[in-house]
Amino acid sequence: DNAMVFAFQKAEDVLPYLNDRCVYLVGMMGSGKTTVGKIIAEVLGYSFFDSDKLVEQSVGIPSVAEIFQVHSEAFFRDNESEVLRDLSSMHRLIVATGGGAVIRPINWSYMRKGLTIWLDVPLDALARRIAAVGTASRPLLHQESGDPYAKAYAKLTALFEQRMDSYANADARVSLEIFT
Ligand SMILES: Nc1ncnc2c1ncn2[C@@H]1O[C@H](COP(=O)(O)OP(=O)(O)O)[C@@H](O)[C@H]1O
Ligand SMILES: O=C(O)C1=C[C@@H](OP(=O)(O)O)[C@@H](O)[C@H](O)C1
Ligand SMILES: [Mg+2]
Numbered sequence: 001d002n003a004m005v006f007a008f009q010k011a012e013d014v015l016p017y018l019n020d021r022c023v024y025l026v027g028m029m030g031s032g033k034t035t036v037g038k039i040i041a042e043v044l045g046y047s048f049f050d051s052d053k054l055v056e057q058s059v060g061i062p063s064v065a066e067i068f069q070v071h072s073e074a075f076f077r078d079n080e081s082e083v084l085r086d087l088s089s090m091h092r093l094i095v096a097t098g099g100g101a102v103i104r105p106i107n108w109s110y111m112r113k114g115l116t117i118w119l120d121v122p123l124d125a126l127a128r129r130i131a132a133v134g135t136a137s138r139p140l141l142h143q144e145s146g147d148p149y150a151k152a153y154a155k156l157t158a159l160f161e162q163r164m165d166s167y168a169n170a171d172a173r174v175s176l177e178i179f180t
Contacts, residue, residue: 011043011044011045014044015044018044018115020091020092021091021113021114021115022087022088022090022091022092022093022094022095022113022114022115023040023046023093023094023095023114023115023116023117024095024097024111024114024115024116024117025037025040025094025095025096025097025117025119026097026099026101026102026111026116026117026118026119026167026170027099027118027119027120027121027167028099028121028123028126028156028159028160028163028167029099029126029130029138029140029141029156029159030121030125030126030127030129030130030156031099031119031120031121031126031176032119032121032176033050033096033097033099033119034050034052034096036119037050037094037095037096038094038096040094041093041094044094046092046093046094047092047093047094048093048094048095048096049087049093049094049095049096050095050096051080051083051084051087051095051096051097051098051101052064052096052098054083054087055067055076055079055080055083055098058079058082058083059071059079063137064076064098064137064138064139065136065137065138065139065142067079068139069139073139073140077100077104080097080098080100080101080107081104081106081107081110084097084101084107084110084111085110087110088110088111088113088114093114095114097111099159099163100140100159100163102163102166102167102169103162103163103166108169115171115172116169116170116171116172117170117171117172117173117174118167118168118170118172118173118174119174119176120167120173120174120175120176120177121175121176121177122177123153123156123157123160124153125176125177126152126156127149127150127152127153127156128149130148130152130156131148131149131152134148135148135151135152140155140159141155141156
């Protein structure tokens, strides 16, 4: 399908297809949007932006976790939408979105100007990755004590249940199962 074509074509074949449009990576926490986005940007010669980082800069608070704590998730979501709106008027960007960006329909009106790609990774792999790096930077998964894998897996399962239909709105889906 579209996704595999995109993943395996050479940069010089992909660039005319993109025609300067932005690429938005969507998917659950830990799916690799930030990591993979930087690589794709490098390969295509596009600029890379992470919407979480842009929200931190515009709010003036250096971490998403602290923004959730000092303000609220709703405040973070409002700023996330503003960041996506501002990016949507630009060209030749790879944008790593936050895992929850897909839940607001207004964000799709911005992302639809470009190509949206869902990085679809099994929940057990997500929980394993997140437990390995710790949950401190991901407020929705953070916990003071207990088994980080079990807690992350349970919370990711609940979030995926709410979000899977939204992720499926993406133009393309890349299943990263084989790489985990
Ligand atoms: N394709 C991959 N295979 C294995 N580990 C990965 C892969 N992509 C990302 N990771 C690891 O998973 C963790 C989360 O990646 P990150 O890019 O921050 O995800 P996201 O931005 O989607 O939340 C990081 O520790 C990263 O090194
Ligand atoms: O899934 C989510 O709701 C969130 C994902 C995070 O980004 P990553 O997907 O890059 O971890 C960040 O935006 C915030 O902690 C909320
Ligand atoms: Mg990220």
